[in-house]
Amino acid sequence: MERRGANLGRAASPVVGNILLVALVLVLAVVLVTISLTFLDRTGSPSADATFEYEQTPAGLEIRPMAMGTEAVVKLNDRTIAELGPDSVGRPVLLPTAPGDEITVVSTDKERSVLVNRQVDSRDSIGDFTSYYTFDGSGSSLVDNSGNGNDGTLKGDPDWTANGLALDGSGDYVEVTDISAPVDVSEFTVAVAYRVDEVKKQELVEHKSGDDNWLLELKPCDNGEVPSSVCAGSDGYTPVYNVDKSGGSQSGQIFGGRLEPGTWHVVVGTFDGSEYTLYVDGEQANTGTYEGEISMGDMNIGADIEFSGDYLNGEIRELRLYYRSFDSTDIARITEVMES
Template identity: 80%
Template sequence: MDSEGGEHGRAASPIIGNILLVAVVIIISVVLVTVSLTFLDKTGSPSADAAFEYEQTPVGLEIRPIAMGTEAVVKLNGRRIAEVGPDSVGEPVLLPTAPGDEITVVSTDEERSVLVNQQADSRDSIGDFTSYYTFDGSGSVLSDESGNGNDGDLRGDPDWTANGLALDGSGDYVEVTDISAPVDVDEFTIAVAYRADEVKKQELVEHKSGSDNWLLELKPCDHKQVSVCTGGDGYTPVYTVDQSGGGQSGQIFGGRLEPGTQHVVVGTFDGSEYTLYVDGDKKNTSTYPGEISMGNMNIGADFEFSGDYLNGEIYELRLYYKSFDSADVVRITGAMEP
């Protein structure tokens, strides 16, 4: 019996050993996966030769590599913004950061190390916002995410969608009263991501304070004031800055667009010149000698003409108290593209 028992014992040992070996391998694999996932979720720099410094700009946070031993990708909310590496040390990358944005820098080596993972929450890590609307909500209030309390009230019967706020072109709009900003405003940038579903005269956004007035609107190509459209029917974005009380006024056009398509329109004013951009492209510039102050704002409706309601959808709106140059506008447009 001892002999038979010994033989059975020796026969069982390889099987048990194999089972134990498989179990150990599985445990090691689980540990490795867990460590890898934990490592990728870490904040900071796991590499001693990767370091960054930050600087606030009117547009948002500027990230500058001051030491790089590897190639990496800079992302904002998961969207690829730029590539950095040893050759780009000292070169800034501008991020049009808004409250709640996530900044990541991921190495492009086989380990895919996360070099930076942080959220832009504080005033010194975002742009110079007056108002910021993501149109991601519900109920009867459009929340201002800038921290300045410039919430809007929904008028008519707009519909919240998965991507924004749908306006029916017949009484739907958002009313923002008594806009406040952290500083006195004498220059600004307004940026709107939207879709217009009808060719007619309609308002994207209008601001009014006494005799100070600026607006982004859409006009049909066959409108009597429009002479810039080519290639058939459609509409053009129009950027107007005027002072009705002082007799100063002007408007510039953005070129023909098709209804049913998504666009980002940006208007900026530096205190003397105002410029219109469509999808990141500079379209026109003019001068305006008047003053600008904060007041009331309609999104999707004109103050004076009740028929100029937007028929379409708005996805995002950013109002800054600083003017932007062309490079700034390209960054803003990229961040806001629907």
């Protein structure tokens, strides 16, 4: 009997052990779940997978979500360009990328997952640049960040500022000679972010190659060449976009509406081989037709290129010159980035 009871006691030990093990597992599970819930409450639950495809366009890199299980924002240099969600799959987002730009896509849930972090540093990730100037330099040269070597030389005595390059309106400008581009150029887009401090006739940028010439300039509203319908009143100034042949045979001139000095603006001119269009702060201002060749040559920033004069009194903080024409969507994106 004692032997049988002893056997029963020994036989019961594994059962009790198993019960204790199960209890321990349950306790650990509860602890782990509690920790997990606390962690998720603090950081947000993991977001679903997101995948993207990229495609180069003339204006820059296009990012297209192919799977999107969360809400997210697309940023270029920490500036929000677009918002994405599950319904954004297959819809491209244009990023007017330039060398050195950073693309990030960040989920907007509690976790703030970084879905994309990409540095733009290769030719197949940027727009179709001829020249790209950020005006954040020093010394006597304006560096071309496009990689095409179209550096400029400062003339007069311009001042580097926290925003860009300040020109005094009486001899300061930047000279760029013998511009090179990766392809033969038959169309172009030029975009300038600037501020002027004086109402007078002055040049933003002018290009000349042989008999062909294009320029963005600023004219007072009371200038005899400016139609009265362009400006509401006689004060202020208007951006002007010219595409012409040199020697006084002007082929085209369009106006951008009245602006006040002392404020920053982005002016864009584009030419597709037959039609040239002017945009001011992202909005189309006017368009015209022109039949002439476009090629690379020399360029002045802040001064007339054919004679000494029309110097800019103000400041320039960015200039982009592309060897392609852009549509209104491309220009809206460029403007948005250059306004920041």
